[in-house]
Amino acid sequence: MEIIKNREYEGERPLFATHDLQLENVTIHTGESALKECSNIIAVNCRFEGKYPFWHNDGFILKNCLFTDGARAALWYSRNLQMTDTIVEAPKMFRDMDGIKLENVQLSNALETFWHCRNVELKNVQVDKADYLFMHGENIHIENYSQNGNYSFQYCKNVEIRNAVIHSKDAFWNTENVTVYDSELTGEYLGWHSHNLRLVNCKISGTQALCYAHDLVMENCTMADDADLCFEYSSVQATINSPVHSIKNPRTGCITAESYNEIIIDENILRPANCELRLWDNITCFNQ
Missing domain, CATH: 2.160.20.10 (Single-stranded right-handed beta-helix, Pectin lyase-like)
Structure with missing residues (x-):
């Protein structure tokens, strides 16, 4: 050489x-x-x-x-x-x-x-x-990471993120097979139109999070007070170790949380419209 x-x-x-x-x-x-x-x-x-x-x-x-x-x-x-x-x-x-x-x-x-x-x-x-970071990426592994920048990870596939702090509006739009562990996600419109987004031990902040999501999974997560109007038209299985400020028209699945400040179910909800909203004491507070 x-x-x-x-x-x-x-x-x-x-x-x-x-x-x-x-x-x-x-x-x-x-x-x-x-x-x-x-x-x-x-x-x-x-x-x-x-x-x-x-x-x-x-x-x-x-x-x-x-x-x-x-x-x-x-x-x-x-x-x-x-x-x-x-x-x-x-x-x-x-x-x-x-x-x-x-x-x-x-x-x-x-x-x-x-x-x-x-x-x-x-x-x-x-x-x-970091606006428009990780567009159309595939097979991504991230550990001990911090990010400031909007519209990130759009159209990405097969992503694993651990121990991250991500401040990003419109993060994880149209993604497929993304898992985030032990992280803080802050920003508006998180995870819209995602497929197989899994959040484990994460804190979620920002308005209208996790709407239009397909097969969303949340395990032992928490949601900040500004996380409102969540889960609209989503199919979701979620365990949330905190109050949820507001939920709007989840499509199907089951959400278990400490409490719900506001539940919005109206004539615009999409079929099958059978999402169960439960409390940690196993009481169903709303079943469409």
Whole structure:
């Protein structure tokens, strides 16, 4: 493997189509596609300032690196990435990729990041300004994670999240086979039109949560006072260890909670309209 140390590059494609290369303390200045069409690349303590530095790559390891705001859309159409202890200030990272492992990574401007990515593993990752994060992703595993940004995880499949704090309006829309453990989910319109969304030991905040959901499961969850008008037109099996502020027109299933402040059942409810609402003392408080 060739080793390049303490160098600076700029302009168009300075290291185009290189293979078996290790970069140490290298800076990529303004320009485009510095490491396009490469394979088996290792970058340690490097700084990336130009656009599109890693496109169409296969096999690359990034350690203790910095992607400045100018390095937007840095990693697209690539495979087999390992990134650790890195700071990413640039938006629109990670598109159409297969095989991503991030650990101890901060993304401070994660706008439109992780689109159409498959086989993704995140551990100890923090993302901010993360609107439209994880669109159309598949096979995603996340642990020890924090997120600020709306419209996240839309149209994703096969997702497992553990120990997360997610602040996101419209999270998990149109998802399939998503499980979230031991996490806090805050934001409006959570989980609409989802299929097989499972929430275990989670806290839910925000208005009109979990509506239009198909085969929703909640186990030992709690709901904040602002979680109102929940479960409209949803099929649900839920055990909730707190009061529920308000429920509106659940379609089918069973919800067990500590108490209900308001139950709205009106002429707009959809068939089969047979959802049972129970209290923890096994008393049915409403059966349509």
